[in-house]
Amino acid sequence: QPDIIALCNQKGGVGKTTCALNIAAGLTLLGKKVLLVDFDPQAHLTYSLGIAAHDLKKTVYPVMKASLSLADALLEHSGMSVLPANMTLTEMENEQTMFSDHEFTLKNKLAGVRDKDYIIIDCPPSTGFLTVNALACSRDIFIPLQMEFLALKGMGRLMSRIEEVQKSFNKNLKISGIIATRFDSRKKLNNAIMESISERFGDKVFATVIRENIVVAEAPSFGQTIFEYAPKSHGAEDFLNLCEEIVKRK
Amino acid sequence: QPDIIALCNQKGGVGKTTCALNIAAGLTLLGKKVLLVDFDPQAHLTYSLGIAAHDLKKTVYPVMKASLSLADALLEHSGMSVLPANMTLTEMENEQTMFSDHEFTLKNKLAGVRDKDYIIIDCPPSTGFLTVNALACSRDIFIPLQMEFLALKGMGRLMSRIEEVQKSFNKNLKISGIIATRFDSRKKLNNAIMESISERFGDKVFATVIRENIVVAEAPSFGQTIFEYAPKSHGAEDFLNLCEEIVKRK
Numbered sequence A, B: 001q002p003d004i005i006a007l008c009n010q011k012g013g014v015g016k017t018t019c020a021l022n023i024a025a026g027l028t029l030l031g032k033k034v035l036l037v038d039f040d041p042q043a044h045l046t047y048s049l050g051i052a053a054h055d056l057k058k059t060v061y062p063v064m065k066a067s068l069s070l071a072d073a074l075l076e077h078s079g080m081s082v083l084p085a086n087m088t089l090t091e092m093e094n095e096q097t098m099f100s101d102h103e104f105t106l107k108n109k110l111a112g113v114r115d116k117d118y119i120i121i122d123c124p125p126s127t128g129f130l131t132v133n134a135l136a137c138s139r140d141i142f143i144p145l146q147m148e149f150l151a152l153k154g155m156g157r158l159m160s161r162i163e164e165v166q167k168s169f170n171k172n173l174k175i176s177g178i179i180a181t182r183f184d185s186r187k188k189l190n191n192a193i194m195e196s197i198s199e200r201f202g203d204k205v206f207a208t209v210i211r212e213n214i215v216v217a218e219a220p221s222f223g224q225t226i227f228e229y230a231p232k233s234h235g236a237e238d239f240l241n242l243c244e245e246i247v248k249r250k
């Protein structure tokens, strides 16, 4: 059974997409078989791999509606299987009641995946229906956090949503990891907030911190993972170390 | 009639809240009377002013439901009137059909505001019902953009949503300004994307660029505007210049 990991945080721009993509790529480098699911109608993960999301007919939405098989929607990219998204996925949020499985739609569609070690799901910046679907089928939640003031504020809300899903739908669900992203050790603010987060969440916080590194933001313009674009960079080093930590934690 | 300005961008973390707050504060410094509306259930604007959003009973949501008058919900802060938010605003997105005014609810509730020069509305990272309400009553839209790859990708979607609202509900609506945020002139990526944006949007792009400046991210931890927290900083300078540009454009 693949380990299913959701990248969640309703705060915008904290690095969910960047982490989903580069963690999937790093695990692939470590020899794991990975399925990467774009579960955000804005499709940034899909675009970041150089795929023209708006032109696609075969995406995660028709798979959710059961008008397309998962296998037919998959694209192979950088050694990973990718289930792409585009704006049509918004319909899933709008038509919640039309999905008889409701919160278990994604879970049911992923249930048939046997030949993968990991399924990585990128979530939108909200705690709504799509994120709940991702939480209902995940075993692990990774929360990317930018160490700034509003990061702390948002955590309470996210925790409650995770607890709700845990009680109602998914006893296995746990917050497995908090990932410090875009970290700049010269910034007092980053260090101060990191301290509060470590105090509060202890060993849930990954020892590996993803440092601010411009090549991480450049790679998507070339449709490349950090390992393809800048294999010797701090960005590549940090993501590979994070993946080694992830694999060890199992 | 106040000039109503919405800060919109469905991409997360681009600086909507930071711009809403500091533009409102800068206009206030220039002698204007400002009403600042937090229209995001995550209430980051409210928290950034040091207000414990989750403890409030009187917020924008009961005002929208007409169970509270606007005047009774207002808080005075840093010389501005603030209409705060909290998570209850999520109900407005969930109960769209219960609001008989639908897309004009916010417009109708703001219609009685006469004694202000500007109403500034902070939107969530989505193009959904709340953002549509803000677009339906605004005269100007300011789009904060972080000059990175995904900024360009998101613009198409946002443009379509704005056009839809313009045609169906609000002939006066125009994209009045694009604000380059978190700009670091040493980054090739920022300069390259800025060039594409300027080519495409010409004089809609404000001449003033808001530079990356750590004090801008620190100020909210103290519940202060940039002008209160670090009046001599580049952050304060940039936001004041931006406000002078905004006032001149009228």
Ligand SMILES: Nc1ncnc2c1ncn2[C@@H]1O[C@H](COP(=O)(O)OP(=O)(O)OP(=O)(O)O)[C@@H](O)[C@H]1O
Residues within 6 Å of the ligand: A011, A012, A013, A014, A015, A016, A017, A018, A019, A040, A044, A123, A124, A125, A181, A182, A183, A210, A211, A212, A213, A214, A215, A216, A217, A218, A220, A235, B010, B011, B012, B013, B148, B149, B150
């Ligand atoms: N370590 C890093 N160094 C430099 N830039 C980074 C880093 N991590 C992320 N970024 C950049 O920060 C921006 C926001 O990251 P990203 O899009 O992954 O966040 P997100 O949480 O998925 O956003 P959204 O809430 O919109 O889905 C992107 O332009 C990305 O390239």
Ligand SMILES: Nc1ncnc2c1ncn2[C@@H]1O[C@H](COP(=O)(O)OP(=O)(O)OP(=O)(O)O)[C@@H](O)[C@H]1O
Residues within 6 Å of the ligand: A010, A011, A012, A013, A125, A148, A149, A150, B011, B012, B013, B014, B015, B016, B017, B018, B019, B040, B044, B123, B124, B125, B181, B182, B183, B210, B211, B212, B213, B214, B215, B216, B217, B218, B220, B235
């Ligand atoms: N010029 C700047 N310099 C440094 N930090 C900044 C600057 N502008 C914004 N930030 C920081 O970047 C982060 C994201 O900004 P902000 O919350 O305003 O974006 P947003 O678009 O409102 O996000 P969301 O989509 O979650 O509503 C915040 O921590 C903020 O303090």
Ligand SMILES: [Mg+2]
Residues within 6 Å of the ligand: A016, A017, A018, A040, A044, A045, A123, A124
């Ligand atoms: Mg994302």
Ligand SMILES: [Mg+2]
Residues within 6 Å of the ligand: B016, B017, B018, B040, B044, B045, B123, B124
């Ligand atoms: Mg915001």
